[in-house]
Amino acid sequence: MNRIPTAIALWQLKLLTSEEVVTWADQQILADDRSSEEMIDLSTRGPEECSMLQAHQFPPAREFTFEELCLLKLGTIKLENRKEKEVFIDWISRACIGKNLKDRFVSFGYQLDHLVDDCRDMDAAIRLFESELPGLISEASSFLEKTLNEYKVEPSGGHNSGSSAASIVTP
Numbered sequence: 001m002n003r004i005p006t007a008i009a010l011w012q013l014k015l016l017t018s019e020e021v022v023t024w025a026d027q028q029i030l031a032d033d034r035s036s037e038e039m040i041d042l043s044t045r046g047p048e049e050c051s052m053l054q055a056h057q058f059p060p061a062r063e064f065t066f067e068e069l070c071l072l073k074l075g076t077i078k079l080e081n082r083k084e085k086e087v088f089i090d091w092i093s094r095a096c097i098g099k100n101l102k103d104r105f106v107s108f109g110y111q112l113d114h115l116v117d118d119c120r121d122m123d124a125a126i127r128l129f130e131s132e133l134p135g136l137i138s139e140a141s142s143f144l145e146k147t148l149n150e151y152k153v154e155p156s157g158g159h160n161s162g163s164s165a166a167s168i169v170t171p
Contacts, residue, residue, distance in 0.1 A: 003028075004038055005062035007151055011047040012061055013072060015144075016151055021047045024151045066095065068143070070105040074136055075144030082126065089116060089125050108132060 007024060010016040016024075025043035029035040038058055042050050050058045064072065070092060077084045089112050096109025115125040 002062065003150065004036075004042060005059045006147070007042070008047055008051050008059070009061040009064060010148065010151060012051065013069075015072065015076070015148060018046050018048060020151060066099055066103060067105050068147075069095070071136075071140045071143040072147065074140035079133070079137070085126055085129055086122060089122070089129055093117065093125075 007016065007021050011018065011021050022043055025039050028039050029043055038050075041058060051061060073088055073091065077088055079085075092105065092109040093113035093116055096106045096113065099106040099109075101107055101110065111128060112125045115121050115128060
């Protein structure tokens with residue numbers, strides 16, 4: 001049942017809302033008459049409460065690899081927003097410390113760290129970031145879409161009850 005840990009991790013990263021996680025869990029329950037206790041807990045208690053439980057009570061959030069985290073974060077950046085670029089640069093330059101330099105994102109993070117911390121030149125870091133973006137942005141967008149696609153839900157039409165039915169969004 002590794003879909004629940006991924007849903008919790010995406011919620012923790014603020015890539016899914018609590019409502020989206022609960023609606024997704026509801027859809028899983030409706031689709032499978034043998035739903036797990038964890039899925040029912042997620043549906044009834046929500047990710048806020050479930051994520052606070054011990055690992056023997058509820059599956060812990062998935063730990064994305066550093067590359068996956070970078071791709072998820074890159075996939076959400078508004079390219080015209082300098083502040084969002086600075087936030088990503090700050091995050092990656094700190095998060096890469098101590099990781100394997102053979103990883104392309106770790107190496108990239110160290111290059112950005114050098115420009116920001118050693119040289120005190122955020123403009124140069126942004127230029128480096130922007131020069132690498134064309135090769136990364138489609139990969140990041142694709143990974144983000146693929147990862148989120150299973151968990152995204154939207155109200156379906158035709159229901160006027162207090163709680164709307166939901167359907168999985170398909171590409």
